[in-house]
C-alpha cells in the first residue's frame with residue numbers, strides 16, 4: 196500500500212514540478228492531483244471523514260513531497276484535519292492550516308454571535324488556506340479565509356509563513372470548541388514528525404543532486420566524483436541523509452507507541468544536526484553553481500535550514516533532551532535512551 | 536541506494552523481558568564488586584570468569600543453533616544483550632570476537648566437526664578466538680597478505696607474521712587469512728582462511744604494548760606452523776569472500792557506538808550534583824546523536840534478523856558511530872571542566888583519561904573510517 200501511494204505521489208510531483216521562480220506560490224495543479232489520488236485525508240480515520248492510513252503512510256508521502264519541494268499545504272491540511280477529528284469537530288473541505296496562539300479573544304456580539312480576535316504570526320500557507328484551525332489554550336476555533344486579513348511573509352525557503360489578523364472574525368459554526376486535554380502537545384509532536392519526514396525527503400534530494408552533479412562536472416580532465424575527497428564527501432552526505440530518515444521513522448514509531456517526549460526531541464535535534472551537514476556538503480560538492488538562484492539545490496537546502504528551527508528551535512529541543520538526561524541521572528540515563 | 540531503506544524496529548516484549556533479566560544480572564555483578572563499569576571493555580576487559588557466567592545464562596552464542604550450544608534467540612535478542620553489557624561497561628573482551636565473528640564464520644563455512652569442536656565451547660564462554668588478518672605490510676589493503684601456506688602431507692605449513700592480533704596471548708584459536716596460491720592478476724584469488732589452534736610451539740606470540748601501556752594485541756610469527764586439513768575454514772581459495780562477509784558482521788553492532796558510554800554516565804553523575812551548572816544544550820545534542828545512532832544500529836540488526844546482509848548500512852553505522860565515540864569524550868571534557876587524570880582516585884578524571892587514551896583506536900580497528908567511506912561512496916555513486 197505504501198509503495199503504491201508514494202509511487203502515485205511521485206508521479207504527480209514529476210508532472211507538476213515546483214516553479215523555482217515562485218516557490219512561495221501554491222502549486223494548484225499538484226494539489227488537485229493529490230486530491231484525485233485520494234491522499235489528502237491520510238492519517239485521519241475514515242469514519243471521521245479522512246481516508247484512513249496511519250502516521251507511517253503519512254511520513255512516506257511527506258518524504259516524497261519533501262524530496263520534490265512540493266509547494267502545497269499537505270502537512271498542514273492533514274494536521275488540521277487530524278486535530279479537528281480528535282476534537283470531534285466537522286472537518287471542512289479544502290486546504291487547511293493550523294495556528295497556535297496564546298491570546299485568542301472570544302467575545303459575544305450584541306446579537307449573540309460569537310466573534311474571535313487574534314494576530315497569528317508565521318502561519319504556514321495562511322494565505323492559500325481556506326480555513327485556519329486556531330488552538331489557543333483550552334479554546335479551538337475554525338475560521339474561514341474570508342474572515343481574516345493576511346500579511347504575506349516567507350521563511351528562508353520562500354515558503355509562505357503569513358501573519359493572519361482576526362478582528363472580530365465569525366468562526367465556523369458560530370462557536371468555539373474546547374480543546375481535549377493533551378491535544379495541543381500531541382499536535383506539536385505530530386507536526387514534529389511530519390516536518391522530519393519532509394526534511395528526510397529534502398535531504399535525499401540534496402544527495403541525489405550532488406551525486407548526479409559530481410558525475411557530470413568535469414575538472415582536471417575527469418568527473419569530480421573520481422576524486423577521493425569528493426567521494427568521501429558523498430559518503431558522509433549519504434550517511435547523514437540516513438540519519439535524517441532514521442530520525443523521522445524512529446520518531447514516528449515512538450509516537451505511535453506511547454509517551455514519546457524524549458524520543459521526539461532527540462530525533463528533532465539529531466535530524467537538525469544531520470540536515471546542517473547535508474546542506475553544507477551538498478553545497479560544497481556543487482561549487483558556485485549551487486549558490487545561485489538558477490540552481491534547484493537551493494530548494495532543498497533552504498528548506499532544511501528553515502524547517503529544522505520551526506515549531507520549536509533546535510536549541511529548545513536540545514535543552515529539553517539535556518534536562519531529561521540530567522533528570523534521569525546516571526542510573527537511568529541508559530534506560531531513557533532505549534525506552535521506546 | 537537500497538541501504539537507505541532501513542525500517543525502524545519495535546523490539547518485541549520478549550526482548551524487553553530479556554533486557555530486564557540482563558540488567559538484574561548486571562546490577563548484582565556490579566553491586567558485589569565482581570565487575571566495575573569501565574570504558575572500552577570489549578577491547579580491554581578480559582575476564583574469563585565473567586564470560587563463563589554469561590555463557591551459563593545463555594547470553595553467548597545467541598545466534599548459534601541449539602545443536603551447537605546456542606540459543607537461536609536471533610539478532611535482535613543478541614542486540615539487546617550486547618548493548619546492555621556495553622552500556623554497563625562490563626568486561627566482555629574474552630569472548631567478544633568468538634561470539635560476534637569467529638563463531639558465525641564457523642557456522643557459515645565450517646565443517647560439522649569444526650562446529651562441534653568450537654561452537655559449544657564458545658557458547659559456554661570458555662573458548663576464545665583471535666583475528667589474524669593484519670600483517671606488518673598489510674593494513675587496509677587486506678588482499679596483500681603475505682603469510683604463505685604451503686601444501687604438505689595432511690595439511691598446510693604456515694610461514695609469515697600477523698600483527699595487531701588482539702588477545703592472541705589468551706586465545707584458544709586464531710582464524711588466519713593466508714595465501715595458498717601465488718599472487719596473480721586477480722589479487723583476491725588464492726587466499727584461504729585457517730583455524731590455527733593456540734598456543735603452539737612453532738608460533739611466537741610477542742606482546743605489543745598499546746600507548747596506554749596495556750598488553751592487548753600482539754605480533755604473531757608462524758615458523759613452519761602445521762595446520763591439518765581438518766582446520767582449513769571453508770574452501771581453499773575462498774578466503775576473500777569469507778573474510779569480507781565476516782567484516783560485514785563486525786561493523787554495525789552497538790560496540791561501534793557505546794565504547795565510551797560509561798564516561799557519559801559518570802559525567803551525568805557529576806552534572807546532576809547540587810550546585811552544578813550543566814550546559815543542557817550541549818549535553819542534549821550529544822545524547823540526541825547517541826539516540827539516533829542507536830536507532831540506526833538497531834534497524835541494521837532488524838535487517839540481519841530478516842536474513843539480509845546490510846553491508847553498506849553497517850559501514851555507515853560504524854563510520855558515524857566510531858566518530859561519535861570520540862565526540863563523546865571531547866564533549867564531556869567541555870561539559871565537566873575536569874582534567875583527565877590517570878592517577879586520580881575519583882572515577883571521572885580517571886575515566887576521562889582512559890577514554891581519551893583509547894580513542895585513536897575507535898576509527899581504526901576493524902577497518903578505518905576512510906576505507907568505510909570508500910565502501911559507502913561506491914554504493915552511492917553506483918546508483
Ligand SMILES: Cc1cc2nc3c(=O)[nH]c(=O)nc-3n(C[C@H](O)[C@H](O)[C@H](O)COP(=O)(O)OP(=O)(O)OC[C@H]3O[C@@H](n4cnc5c(N)ncnc54)[C@H](O)[C@@H]3O)c2cc1C
Pocket residue numbers: 578665666667668669670673674675676698699700701702752896899900901902903904905906
Ligand atoms: C586496537 C586495535 C586492535 C586491532 N585488532 C586487530 C586484530 O585483532 N586482528 C587484526 O588482524 N587486525 C587488528 N587491528 C588492525 C586493524 O585492522 C588495522 O589497524 C586497520 O585495518 C588499518 O590498517 P593499518 O593500521 O595498517 O593502517 P594503514 O592501512 O596503513 O592506513 C594508514 C592510514 O592511511 C589511510 N588509508 C589507507 N589506505 C587508504 C585508501 N585506499 N584510501 C584512503 N585512505 C587510506 C587509513 O585510513 C589510515 O588513516 C587492530 C587495530 C587496532 C587499533
